[in-house]
Amino acid sequence: MELLKQRIRQDGIVKGNDVLKVDSFLNHQMDIALFEEIGKEFQRRFANCGVNKILTIEASGIGIACITAQFFHCPVIFAKKTQTKNIDGEVFATQVESFTHGRIYQVIVSKKFLGPQDKVLIVDDFLANGAALEGLIDIVAQSGAQLAGAGIVIEKAFQPGGDRLRAQGVRVESLARVKAMSEENGVEFAD
Numbered sequence: 026m027e028l029l030k031q032r033i034r035q036d037g038i039v040k041g042n043d044v045l046k047v048d049s050f051l052n053h054q055m056d057i058a059l060f061e062e063i064g065k066e067f068q069r070r071f072a073n074c075g076v077n078k079i080l081t082i083e084a085s086g087i088g089i090a091c092i093t094a095q096f097f098h099c100p101v102i103f104a105k106k107t108q109t110k111n112i113d114g115e116v117f118a119t120q121v122e123s124f125t126h127g128r129i130y131q132v133i134v135s136k137k138f139l140g141p142q143d144k145v146l147i148v149d150d151f152l153a154n155g156a157a158l159e160g161l162i163d164i165v166a167q168s169g170a171q172l173a174g175a176g177i178v179i180e181k182a183f184q185p186g187g188d189r190l191r192a193q194g195v196r197v198e199s200l201a202r203v204k205a206m207s208e209e210n211g212v213e214f215a216d
């Protein structure tokens with residue numbers, strides 16, 4: 026998505042060799058006009074898939090998922106992160122081990138909101154090692170819902186998450202795929 030790549034080139038800030046800061050337009054301050062274009066593009070790519078639920082994870086996926094849902098005319102569910110060990114039977118729960126943040130947390134979704142009648146599009150801001158996305162996919166599987174795929178705003182294609190999930194047969198659509206980045210040369214895109 027050219028508009029998004031231009032914005033990343035213009036306003037993205039590379040930290041070290043593997044962190045891309047986009048908090049001026051994507052995950053702290055949010056440019057809603059850009060989110061609208063992102064939502065339309067996800068809708069174009071997943072048109073005619075029968076999507077009736079959008080699933081994301083708190084926190085920074087929520088804004089993008091909500092704007093996207095306006096184009097699918099469907100609800101958004103955001104999975105909640107929790108440290109609670111004793112999860113009751115009312116929720117689907119899975120463990121996520123974030124290498125980026127160096128911690129393990131539980132992700133939960135109420136059983137009330139996902140089931141075999143649902144066709145789910147997962148939406149998130151970043152795909153890196155893919156731990157968060159794998160957790161969401163596990164929750165969809167537990168619920169018996171069908172997975173249409175995952176719409177990702179920025180994939181760090183030099184990290185293994187995207188390729189591993191595609192190899193497992195998951196349809197991953199990333200609007201900007203970063204092949205490499207450095208503080209000296211900025212961001213290089215894959216396509």
Ligand code: G4P
Pocket residue numbers: 043044045046047052082083084085086122123124125126150151152153154155156157158181186
């Ligand atoms: P992981 O397996 O290494 O943990 O990678 P994953 O793809 O699950 O991403 C972990 C978290 O780190 C996600 O946020 C993701 O959005 C964020 N992230 C990964 N790489 C970058 C990056 O280069 N820049 C920025 N800005 N964020 C990145 P999260 O844990 O879901 O938290 P939240 O920010 O949504 O609350």
Ligand code: NA
Pocket residue numbers: 052085150151
């Ligand atoms: Na994030």
Ligand code: NA
Pocket residue numbers: 082083084085086149150151
């Ligand atoms: Na996120």
